[in-house]
């Protein structure tokens with residue numbers, strides 16, 4: 001007897017996610033400048049920073065090579081996007097989340113590059129031709145250097161430049177779109193760039209961090225308004241990095257307090273301030289984190305991904321429930337995945353993730369889509385090229401040859417049954 005119940009709605013989006021700077025190749029923005037200036041230093045300090053990782057011996061040569069830290073030709077996605085869409089189609093994906101590169105569209109202040117805009121227009125059409133729903137992400141951390149030279153998002157007056165960029169997108173590209181994401185992970189961007197000082201512009205300043213974070217709230221609100229004015233039917237949201245934050249010792253006073261604090265500031269702070277400007281909630285889920293004492297994170301030692309990140313894919317379930325109970329808006333998992341060069345955990349991760357999503361839907365959550373990070377192996381920011389997040393493996397030494405990973409083949413078959 002077949003007693004399977006269809007849980008995922010027929011029109012559920014099964015997708016993958018990418019970001020311009022991480023795949024396109026030949027971008028010229030504040031990150032490319034930073035990479036070239038820091039590649040040598042990153043290579044020299046690799047052992048000290050990454051030596052603790054279980055995979056250190058496998059990655060050592062790559063992590064100690066300055067070339068690892070330069071995005072360069074990327075994975076040539078800017079030229080080979082049609083081939084990549086064909087592969088996405090082969091994987092039974094019905095949606096793709098991608099970002100547009102601001103520095104291509106407005107290479108100089110107020111100067112718009114028609115060829116770049118056309119590129120993205122064709123890009124969207126090519127997705128549509130294949131029956132893949134485009135989810136356009138306006139800003140995934142990279143910016144033209146003329147904008148960062150002016151101080152980027154640290155200056156209130158500069159938000160106007162972002163607005164103007166959003167207006168251009170609204171004018172030129174949204175006609176053929178139903179979904180737009182304004183900003184990717186404002187919390188990660190502000191923390192890494194302004195609090196921890198790991199990413200450009202490498203500030204370690206609590207005040208700068210708060211200012212930038214607040215300006216991103218304002219930027220999102222403005223973007224929402226601009227986009228909805230031009231196209232009221234457009235569904236607009238952001239991609240928020242949310243963690244499944246738990247108390248290490250349930251009921252312990254300090255552990256619970258730290259958990260509450262982290263949930264509030266990491267997960268909900270930004271979303272609460274922009275809740276009226278969100279048609280859906282986009283969740284990027286990678287982490288389950290256990291807190292103890294005074295804000296100390298203490299996770300189990302296994303299983304960990306290639307990047308040493310503790311993996312608990314099923315943690316997505318409580319996170320979805322908590323998000324749903326707070327916001328009661330349609331939810332997309334806008335990113336989710338792992339660095340796994342040997343492809344030993346990816347299938348397990350996706351399988352657990354599907355179960356977690358099924359459970360949430362069965363309880364009435366309006367979960368409408370899932371995007372795996374990532375479609376292709378890509379440039380993992382300050383870590384460079386060695387972490388492998390792709391459903392599709394890319395061999396940059398061999399003309400960027402693409403090979404579908406076994407886990408992705410399994411995922412493609414699984415999608416047919418869901």
Ligand code: BGC
Pocket residue numbers: 019022184185188241284335373379380381
């Ligand atoms: C970011 C991606 C990144 C991924 C894996 C997310 O936080 O949006 O750009 O590659 O995590 O670290």
